[in-house]
Amino acid sequence: MSGFLTENEIEQTVESLIDVYKIDRSLLIKFIGTDKYIQMNKMLRNLNEGIMDDYQLVRMIVIEKGLFLFAGSNDIVRDLRSQLLKQLNKNILVQLYDRNPISNRKIQSPTHMPKALASKRWIMGGRWARDFVQTLGFPLVFSGISIPKDHSTDPIQDIEPRKSVPPLVEYQRGLKEKMLSVLNKEQEKTRCVVTLPTGGGKTRVAVESFIDWMQPRFNEGKYLLWIAQGEELCEQAISCITDMWQEREFPESLRVYRYFGGKTIKYESLIGGAAISSIQQLYSRIQSNDESLNEILANCGAMIIDEAHHATTKSYEILFNKCKELAGEDLFPICGLTATPGRSNEETMTLVNQFEAYLIYPSLPDMRRYELNPLLYFREEGYLAEPIFLLHEDGEEIEVADYMDNEDTDLNQEILTILANDEKRNYQIIKYMRSIPLGSSSLVYACTVAHAEFLAMMMNSIGRNSSVISADTPRSIRRMHIAAFKRGEIEFLFNYGVLTTGFDAPKTDHILICRPTSSIILYEQMVGRGLRGERFGGTEYCKVIDFSKNIKRHGEPLAYARFIKEWQIREVSNINQSVTKKKQLN
Known part of the structure; x- marks a missing residue:
């Protein structure tokens, strides 16, 4: 079963x-x-x-x-x-x-x-x-006898060698060479930021590079500290590390430590290896002066920060100060990973300047052609799906300026709840979802958990199999729903706030954004779940339907407008007709 x-x-x-x-x-x-x-x-x-x-x-x-x-x-x-x-x-x-x-x-x-x-x-x-x-x-x-067992509950896991994985593609190999070049040149003083569009395989490239560089250092009791924003990304990193260690055919096993989700690592079990942690867990353990964390930081061989745009927060400042106290001012190699559309992205450059870091980006065959829009290369080569964007008319215009906590934050819960209960808006959303062809795989971002549940019940009531995932969904059940979605047993997978990162369903062909946002980072993360191209097991096209056309901030559109501009995406009035025309032209 x-x-x-x-x-x-x-x-x-x-x-x-x-x-x-x-x-x-x-x-x-x-x-x-x-x-x-x-x-x-x-x-x-x-x-x-x-x-x-x-x-x-x-x-x-x-x-x-x-x-x-x-x-x-x-x-x-x-x-x-x-x-x-x-x-x-x-x-x-x-x-x-x-x-x-x-x-x-x-x-x-x-x-x-x-x-x-x-x-x-x-x-x-x-x-x-x-x-x-x-x-x-x-x-x-x-x-309940067939609920999958959760193998991520143990804080420690030893990864044995021997497993085959697909080789890196050309631009990934070039990126890895650049990373190793910087590491070998700068050694402990390495500071770098690796930028690669969502779906480009930045986790795979980073893991393979640092596994190769750290392998002899693991035998010396050193640690690779991988920091992510939540448990989903932590488990994704562990999965990738497991695959790469087994593929490299090293003669010894690698110990991985799950330092997230409240798990405790005993001091006696520390022998070096890969420590995977959330920044929240690190901050909490620093406050309690955890001896196991002190040991890991004192003997850290390298640190990787996934979703590195978060590294400017107070929690990271406290972490870096603790590292300097235990490992010395020079610290160890630190690498940030960020999924941005190009090296001119202002968030990326802010990060690079703040940490005085090398900016590492992929070398493309025709840099003059792809200088202003490197995404064009990834789409043309089939590494990324081509987004086809429909901005849906969803009711009367709403001004959300009064629903922002301050100028730099996203829409607050009050406006999201108001939108979740808007009957006319929900009618437009459900009417559109009903028009999506049978057998499609649609990932839906709702305004609230209750909103996700209501929309799912509506679709189930008209015979379209749907499921909901929220922060309260047990991990084993979450994996079960995602697996069923990948197999095509679920047409619509609804969620609120949990499937923006660390989620992989390559065959997703519709992304429905019912939750408006002013955060370009959050927006790219949501859309990015459907951007994997055919060469990475994904789709040729990713159909993005956004229901935020009439929601404005100070009279200006939300994050989708910047996404359309930076990713150079053409809006359409009818997604299915546009795809048909493109195929006829090809």
Whole structure:
């Protein structure tokens, strides 16, 4: 089992709940809430879909709840379990109770057994969950036995050699040579910023360069400290380091330390290797004077800062001061990675000047032609998908100047919540999503978690398989949804604030930006999830639909306008017609 509901499992469950157990509609409505149920039916009528019948309602709930349909301890789930158990044959019910007795209670009357069993603690994959599901005739997947195991929980991992990965392409090899040249020349005084467009493989190039340079230093007990902004990027780095170490055929293993997510590294386990951490974890451990971190910083052989535009914050200043205290003023090689469209980008140059760093960028075959727009090269060669951009009309003009905390920050939560609850805007979004061809892979950035959930429920209610990922989604479930999205089992993957970095789904062909932003960095990160080209396993085109046309800041458009200009993207009025015309011309 894949850990994700198949169409057969969904249909079997819907049929059982409606035809076999005849679950009350009033209880089903409680799963989504009366207000939201009314709101959804109003939207469906506006879309000429009519109100939800029992089949649509149950199917939507089964898809939304997924493996957790019967799990949990809230009153609604307990009522569902109780209603189901009440309909069992008395002998089967008694046998079920005898196999799963309630501690410190002796219940002999079958009449009282359903309520008692419904309140029994539900552990995904546990004996009671399995027995409940099998006895009632539901697919075993609902017991939770097929939820993928989370192998990222251990703070330490030893990476063995031997694995084959695709070789670097020409511009990546050139970038690696430049990095090694700077490292060999400057040694411990190396300061560099590597710039490469989103989807260009900057993590792969950096890992391969520093693995080669650090390999003899690992044997001396030195550490490669990789710093990222969140757990997703940390795990992405570990995956890349694992692949590259195994591909290099080194004779010894490499120890990797997960220094994020609250994990603790014991001092006795430190033998050198790659320490992967979030800046938040480092800042917290510096405050507590953690002895393991002190050991890593004192013996750091090199530091890589992913998403290096964050390195100007106070947290990094504190980190650098601690490093100087433990390792000396000269420190060690420090390399920043940034995904920018070109070396003239002002954020990149600010970073380069602040750290007095070498700027390392790819050498392209015709530098005169690509000087002003290096992205053209990556698109023409198929490394990046070609963005086709539609700015969607989404309602009345809104001025967001009053919803900015200050001049330098993004839109605040208040305006995002207002937009999330805007019925006319949501109608435009859902109407457009419904027009996307069946079988497409669409990644959707919502205004809030509740907004993502509402949009997903709407699409599920009209038969378009959708899922939601948020910061509260367990890592194993998140990976399961992403895997199903990559396999094409999910058409729409909705999220708020979690799939901007560290997420890889090369075949994504639609990016829908429902969340407006004034941050060009955030905007590039969102759009960048769909920019991988065919030569890197992606798509020829990436269709970007932005619903922020009528949202202004001081009368000016938001980050999408700068993105269109810097990435030299042509706007279209009809995405599908534009793609068809391009293919005919070619």
